[in-house]
Amino acid sequence: MRSGYPLRPAGILLGVLDAPRRVPLQWAALCLLVFAALTWAVTGDRSPLDGFDQWGRRSEDWADENAPLVEVLRAIELGFNTIGMTVLTSLAAVWLFVRGQRRAAAFAVFVMVVTALATTVLKLWLGRDRPQWQDTVGLHDTHSFPSGHASSAAAFAGILIVLALLFVRRSQLRRLATGVALLWWLLVCADRVFLGRHFPSDVVGGSLLGAAVVLLGLAVLDPRPRSIAARNQPLPEVFVSQRRLAVVLNPIKVEDVGQFRAIVGDLARESGWSEPVWHYTTVEDPGTGMAEKASVEGADLVMVCGGDGTVREVCAELAGTGIPVGIVPAGTGNLLARNLGIPLYIRSAIDVALNGQDRAIDLVEVSGDGIEKTHFMVMAGMGFDAAIMEGVNDDIKKRIGWVAYVLSGLKSLMFPAVKVEIAIDDEEPTIHRARTVVVGNVGYLQAGMPLLPDAAIDDGLLDVVILHPKKFLSWIPLATRVLARSTRVDELIDRRTGQRVVLRAHTDTPRQLDGDSIGPGRELRMECIHGRLLVRVPR
Incomplete structure (x- = not known):
């Protein structure tokens, strides 16, 4: 049984992604059977679909009376012809290849090439003439059945849906992507009928053919990333462990806890791990007690699934136990996972946790007024960045994910500058005016923004950036310099490094740790503990 994400199937493609190969083959056979019946009906002297196809004449007549609509239809025809679809396929394949999703890229190319070849061969073999009422501009004199535009649009829409189901984490966004893909396919199909280029039965036939090839592609080429265990030799073990696995899960971060448990269990058995011992976080205990219990029970690996x-x-x-942590990112930011190169596709992240290599990384101890001594892994901040975290609407965050941070950021852009005293190691403190001060253990924010490009999570140092855009428009050169990884420092952007950092604001200022607001205060004291934690990373 193949297993993977998404966790809540909806529709044929959602169901077949995790099913045995015979399931997509069965659905493909059904599509081809209906296609064969349609082919029989539209060829020779058999014409039971004449009434249906004559609807195409009425549609073309109606469209012909709306000149602006015809221009739009012709643009759609030109944009999604053979050349247009070849360009779209090439762009999608290159993007997937660059992102390291080579199997998905091969799947996309396979589906589109097979669809194009099958459509061409069937057109030549069946030889159905075009409708006599087609639009006079750009008359098509090639054969009509099945529609090439419809088959390629159906195939490409199927590819987009498969990619969305595999790699888009949030169910709302997956549904949106699926709806957009289906609407685009319907638009292309309607274009062929309203321009009179094809009979309606041609469009139905092309769509059935494209869908069948997508399903065949799922059976022949698994688009999901290949397992680390399948492509690498096992790592040598310093000592022989019982390979006891514990999982700490934030249950509200996965769509289907039962399905997630099944995936972890299947992949753990395939990789030689014991049956997982499960621990669920609660509102009162977000993970500390569960991790302690897993450690006391002798776990050789603790997998954690949740947000930052x-x-x-x-x-x-x-930290300090020698027990490696496997991170399965399921939050909004997932900054630690992003900076460690851990994939956001849940099945791949589980694979890395089970079969990756251990890496020693730094941990940062932090204390301050009004907070108990704690730690952070990614970043701490005072000012604008913390105000963003405070201003995020949780309901909006659940619906649209990290975009909620963008909306909050736009509202907080002119957060007032504060006077901050910064002490690095044993140096004399310096006074700055800043809208935000960020202390980072890693370098990159959402969308790969290199806020601290020189930061490394295993160098034993903290990187500090002080941002002070004096005017609203000053954010533009600031963003430009950050994206360009400029090393220049001045009043707009200043940078410091050290093992110990103390921030003291002259007024109560919003503060955050790893993207979680910890309330306003005037002080944060931070110390980097070098190589304190073992985490699983890709190899």
């Missing part, structure tokens, strides 16, 4: 907050609690508890 859950990951932080588990990592802090297991």
Whole structure:
């Protein structure tokens, strides 16, 4: 049984992604059977579909009376012809290849090439003439059945849906992507009928053919990333362990807990791990107690699935124990996972946790007024960045993910500058005016923004950036310099490094740790503990 993400199937493609190969083959056979029946009906002297196809004449007549609509239809025809679809396929394949999703890229190319070849061969073999009422501009004199535009649009829409189901984490966005793909396919199909280029039965036939090839592609080429265990030799073990696996799960971060447990269980058995011992976080305990219990019970690996907050609690508890932590990112930011190169596709992240290599990374101890001594893994901040975290609407965050941070950021852009005293190691403190001060253990924010490009999570140092855009428009050169990884420092952007950092604001200022607001205060004291934690990373 093949297993993977998404966790809540909806529709044929959603169901066949995790099913045995015979399931997509069966659905493909059904599509081809209906296609064969349609082919029989539209060829020779058999014409039971004449009434249906004559609807195409009425549609073309109606469209012909709306000149602006015809221009739009012709643009759609030109944009999604053979050349247009070849360009789209090439762009999609190159993008997937560059992102390291080679199997998905091969799947996309296979589906589109096979669809194009099958459509061409069937057109030549069946030889159905075009409708006599087609649009006079750009008359098509090639054969009509099945529609090439419809088959390629159906195939490409199927590819987009498969990619969305595999790699888009949020169910709302997956549904949106699926709806957009289906609407685009319907638009292309309607274009062929309203321009009179094809009979309606041609469009139905082309769509059935494209869908069949997508399903065949799922049976022949698994688009999901290949397992680390399947493509690498096992790593040598310093000591022989019982390979006891514990999983700390934030249950609200996965769509289907039962399905997630099944995936972890299947992949653990395939990789030689014991049956997982499960621990669920609660509102009262976001992971500390669960990680402690897993450690006491003798786990050889603790897998944590949740957002940055859950990951932080588990990592802090297991720091110094020698027990590696496997991170399955399921939050909004997932900054630690992104900076460690851990894939966001849940099945691949589980694979890395089970079969990756261990890496020693730094942990940062932090204290301050009004907070108990704690730790962070990614970043701490005072000012604008913390105001963003405070201003995020949780309901909006659940629906649209990290875009909620963008909306909050736009509202907080002119957060007032504060006077901050910064002490690095044993140096004399310096006074700055800043809208935000960020202390980072890693370098990159959402979308790969290199806020601290020289930061490394295993160098034993903290990187500090002080941002002070004096005017609203000053954010533009600031963003430009950050994206360009400029090393220039001045009043707009200043940078410091050290093992110990103390921030003291002259007024109560919003503060955050790893993207979680910890309330306003005037002080943060941070110390980097070098190589304190073992985490699983790709190899």
